[in-house]
Amino acid sequence: MTSNGPLRDPANRVSPKAVRLWLLESLIAFVFFAGISLLLSRWAGGWSWVPAWFARDPWLLPAAVVVATLPFLAAEPFVRYAVHRWELSGDVVYARSGFLTREWVFVPVSRIQTVDKGQGWFERMLGLATLEIRTASHAGSSTIKGLDYRVAAGLAEELAHRAEQLRDDAT
C-alpha cells in the first residue's frame, strides 16, 4: 500500500468493522458540510454583496462542496483501513495510522505509563474500541483506533502486565 522504505508493515490490521465506523464518521461529516453549505446558499441569495451570477444560482455552493468533499470522504474509510495497522513484538508497540498525513509510532513497553481503552457511541455499537497507550511524552504516545473490543481488551491487559514487569523509571 505505502512504501515504507526499510520499515515493514505492522503485522495486524484493525478490525474490518472499523471501515463501517469510518464510513459512519464520513457520512456525518458529509451531512454536516452539505447541510451548512445548503443553509448558506439559502441565505446568500438575499445578501447584497454576492456576485449576481451566484445570487442567480445559489445551488452552485452546495454542489461545489459536495464535489470537493465527496471523493475524500468516500475514500477515507478504505484508505484508513489499508493504512491503520499495529503490532506488538520485542516489547515495542509499532502502529501506523493516518489518511492524508501518515504517522508511524514506536512505543517501547518499558516506557508505558498508562494503557486506556475507550469506546465512543458508534464504537460501542460496532463492538470496537480505541486503545490509548500513554508515555511521559505526547510524542511518544500512541492511539490505536478501530480495534475489535476483545482484541483491545486483551492487548491492554497484556501491555499493562508487561509494562509492570519492565517498569523503567528513566522516563
Add this chain to the structure above:
Amino acid sequence: MGPGPGPGPFPGPAVRVPQRLSPKVLLIDPVRMLPSLLLPLVGVLFVGGFSARSYGYAAAGVIGAVVFAIIRWATFTYEIVGDRLETKRSLISRSVRTIPLERIRGVDVSTPPMHRLLGLTILKIDTGASGGEEEAKLAGVTPEEAERLKAVLLRRTAEPVPHAPGEAAPAAGPRERPIIAVPRRWLLYGPLSGAYLLTPFAFAGGLVGLAFQWGDELGFSRDTAWNAGEWLWEHPYLLLALAVLLVVAMPFAGGLMYAIFNWDFTLKRRDGYLVAERGLINRRSVSLESQRVRGYEIVDGLAERWAGVTRVWAIVTGLGDSETRGQLLPDVPRDVAFQVTGDAIGPYRGELRPHPPVARRRRLFRAVFPWLLTALLAAVAAALTGAVLWWVLLVLLLAMAGIGVPLGLDRYASLGHGYDGVRLSVRSGSLRRAQAVVERRAVVGWRLRQTWFQRQAGVLTLIAGVGAGKGGYSAIDVSLPQAVGFPTEVTPEWLTPFLEHDKP
C-alpha cells in the same frame, strides 16, 4: 548563603510543632491587597462624598483587610512530618495538603522587593505535577528558614551526581560549587535576544489606560484626554515622532528589563541540584534536581548568532513553567555556553548531519510562496483598480518574498540531527534557532510524520518523544533512510524487529 547544611544527614532537628510563616508577612499582605481595595474605596468616597460615613466605610475596609491577613496568617501552618510536608489552611474550610518529600522536584526561592525590604523570601515547592494545583507556596519565611527548609526538603532526592570523568568529584568536600557567574558586561547582549522588546509599547499603553481610568481623580476629565488624543491625531508628525521614539526606545527598554531580570546570573551545583540565581529587584533562585535534567536546549535568534551569543534552557522532567524556570544561561558567548552546559549537564560531541536537498527546496518554497501568491493577488487588484495602495502592498509583499530566499536557505542550514552515543541532538529554526540536546535514556518513543506534501517530496518529520521539556523534539524533513536509520542507531533494540531486511 547563611549557615550551610550541617554535617549530618539531618541538617536540622525535625521540628514537630507546626510552623507559621513569619509574622512580618502581616505587613505585606494588606499592602498587597490594597490595589484591589482601592477601587471600591475610592468609589465609596466619591459616591458618598467626604462624609464621616464614607470615611467609616473606608476604615472598615482597611481594618477588614488587616484582620483577614491576620486570620490567614494565624490559620496557615506548615510542618515536616516524617517524610512529608504538610500545609494546613483552616480559614473557612479546613484543608491539609500533604506532599511526600520524595515527590519534590525542586524548590524555588524568590524575593520580591517588599519581601526583600523586610528580610523575607517566598518558597515555592515544585512537585512535578502539571498545573499549580499540586504546588505548595510558603509566602514569607526568613532566609534562614528558607535555607533550612530547602536543605530538609531536598535532602531526600539529593544523591551524588554522576560526575563526568576528569572532573574533580569531591564527595564530602564543599557541597556548593559555582559553575559560572555571568559577568555584568554580558548583559549588553540582552537587546539582541529580542526579549522584552515590546516594553515601551506596553508602558505607553499602560499610561494611556491609566490616564483614562484615573484621569477624573487626577483633575482632568475624560474629554480632556479625548481632546488630547484628537489634537495628537491632527498633528501626524508629532504622532510619527512619538512612534519613532517608542521604536528607538525598544532596544534600550528591552535591554534594561533584560538586565533587571538577569542581573548577576549565577549557576552553581549544590547537593545534586543545579541552582540558578538571578534578578536585581526580585532575586530568584531556582533549584533543578540534576537527576531529572534530561538535556538542554540552545536557543539563538538571528542577531544573537551574528554576535556569537546564545541562551540555554534545561530540559527537565516534570518542571512546570519551564520557560522561565528552566533557564540555565542568559545570553553568553557560544563557547562559554557549550563549556558550561557540558560541565553542568554533559557535552554533545557529535556532528549534526544535514537533511536532504529536498528539504532546502521545501524551506524555500514555504518562505517565499505565500508572499508571492498574495503578491500576485495584489498585482491583479492593482491592475484592475489602479489604486496606489495596492501598488504599495505589492512592493511590500515582493520585498517579503525576496527576504524569504535567504530566510529559507538559513532555515535549511539550521536543520540537522545527530547522535554521539550518549545524547542525541536536533536543530531547526532561523529567526529563533533551537538546538535540543537530549540524553538517549530520556527518549520514550519515536514518531514519524508524513504529510501529503512531504510524501510527494519523499521526506518525513522524525519526532523523538521525550518525557521532559516540550515532550517531543523534531528533526524536520529527513529522508526516508535517515528517518528509519536515526532511531535505529539511537535505540536499535526498538526498531530492528520492524526492519525489512530483518525477515529471513
